[in-house]
Amino acid sequence: MVAGSEILDKGQLGVYHLKRIWHKSQATLRRQPLAELLPQENQLDHVVLDSIGLGAVQPHHYLFHSQPTFAEFEAWIVNMLGAPPASDIVAQTNHIVDAWLAGHWRDYPADEVISNPVLSPEDMACWQQNGYVVLRQAISREDAQATEQVVWDFLGLSPDQPDQWYQRGQLFWADLYQHPLLNRNRASQRIRQAFAQLWGTESLITCVNRVSFNPPVREGFDHSGPSRLHWDFSLALPLEFDVLGILYLNDVAANQGAFRCVAGFHRKIDAWLADLPAGVNPRDVDMEDAGVVSIAANAGDLVIWNQALPHGSGRNVADMPRIAQYITMYPPDRRVNPVWR
Structure with missing residues (x-):
């Protein structure tokens, strides 16, 4: 499967890129060839997992130690979060992935006006x-x-x-x-x-x-x-x-x-x-x-x-x-x- 299309596979939770993360872990465990990583893709793994509220450490530990099916991986995510990711979180995450696929990256720090600053x-x-x-x-x-x-x-x-x-x-x-x-x-x-x-x-x-x-x-x-x-x-x-x-x-x-x-x-x-x-x-x-x-x-x-x-x-x-x-x-x-x- 082409990496880009796999990234856009939503699965049952509706979240882009989760199946790609799962597939990469399975390919690594089985020493199978994997479609070439796209630019900044390892960073995208972290971004998606942070965006849905999990972080990267626990999912990768689970994937490599339990070797689940993709359905089991999604069920594990729901169990860890206590519920499926809310619709606004799903939309936010998928928007991030769309922007990433379009190559929309920025250099920081930026100079936007920040409302209600807390640092004096x-x-x-x-x-x-x-x-x-x-x-x-x-x-x-x-x-x-x-x-x-x-x-x-x-x-x-x-x-x-x-x-x-x-x-x-x-x-x-x-x-x-x-x-x-x-x-x-x-x-x-x-x-x-x-x-x-x-x-x-x-x-x-x-x-x-x-x-x-x-x-x-x-x-x-x-x-x-x-x-x-x-x-x-x-x-x-x-x-x-x-x-x-x-x-x-x-x-x-x-x-x-x-x-x-x-x-x-x-x-x-x-x-x-x-x-x-x-x-x-x-x-x-x-x-x-x-x-x-x-x-x-x-x-x-x-x-x-x-x-x-x-x-x-x-x-x-x-x-x-x-x-x-x-x-x-x-x-x-x-x-x-x-x-x-």
């Missing part, structure tokens, strides 16, 4: 200078604390029983994606407007990501960090503009595994990459002495950063875990560098 001129000055900004009270403290409790419950842990915290096989990520409170946080209009200001457009979709649980260092357990300072996007030139966000669900001190980054590096990364000796992988360079800052903030605050900043989590030497939800929004027609460096 001082916030925007911090963003321009440092490459990060803290949106205070992105959600209410009460909602943050309620979401924190959801994470504790999901992990089967208690804040007043620290011996439990180290019995998990995985001590940072928690594979919790779907919950009404997580979805409510993702739907925050205040958060959406902050991302809109930074992208320069209100035409955004939400990346469905997971949560993290970063416990304090303990004798025999030092899994809290610091994580190596890194980038989550391609360092091939020209660099594409991109942003990420982390929502603190509890009060986080600077020494509590807080988000950390090299402030202002977005303004010099192009020159830094150009000056690297031939053959040096930029991802292998130790950035610890480049001016790292740790960002303390309160429950309900959202830290947003420019992807060009080397970043990671700090070592938690406080008394309580850092608990956070990763929230990012992006325009579906953004360009993504096809070359990975």
Whole structure:
């Protein structure tokens, strides 16, 4: 089947591209040839799955581990979402796919007028200078604390029983994606407007990501960090503009595994990459002495950063875990560098 026609196969849910995603997984598992990928198609996979409210991680895990039929895949989607995608979500997703097939991609940040901005001129000055900004009270403290409790419950842990915290096989990520409170946080209009200001457009979709649980260092357990300072996007030139966000669900001190980054590096990364000796992988360079800052903030605050900043989590030497939800929004027609460096 031609890739374009397969992309437009709606299936029972009426959503473009889902059958193509399913077919690619089956072909990979069976080592069968696949129609050539169209430009930016891997990005389209993520966009479609984010648009319907799933994100990419869980569907790909299910497809490759369960090897379902397409009907089973659609039924699994309904089960995960709790209902079939609503008609407006289907229409939005299919419109995105139509625009993608027509080659309608844009360079960002754009310069559209944003209604009801939530970031002050001082916030925007911090963003321009440092490459990060803290949106205070992105959600209410009460909602943050309620979401924190959801994470504790999901992990089967208690804040007043620290011996439990180290019995998990995985001590940072928690594979919790779907919950009404997580979805409510993702739907925050205040958060959406902050991302809109930074992208320069209100035409955004939400990346469905997971949560993290970063416990304090303990004798025999030092899994809290610091994580190596890194980038989550391609360092091939020209660099594409991109942003990420982390929502603190509890009060986080600077020494509590807080988000950390090299402030202002977005303004010099192009020159830094150009000056690297031939053959040096930029991802292998130790950035610890480049001016790292740790960002303390309160429950309900959202830290947003420019992807060009080397970043990671700090070592938690406080008394309580850092608990956070990763929230990012992006325009579906953004360009993504096809070359990975």
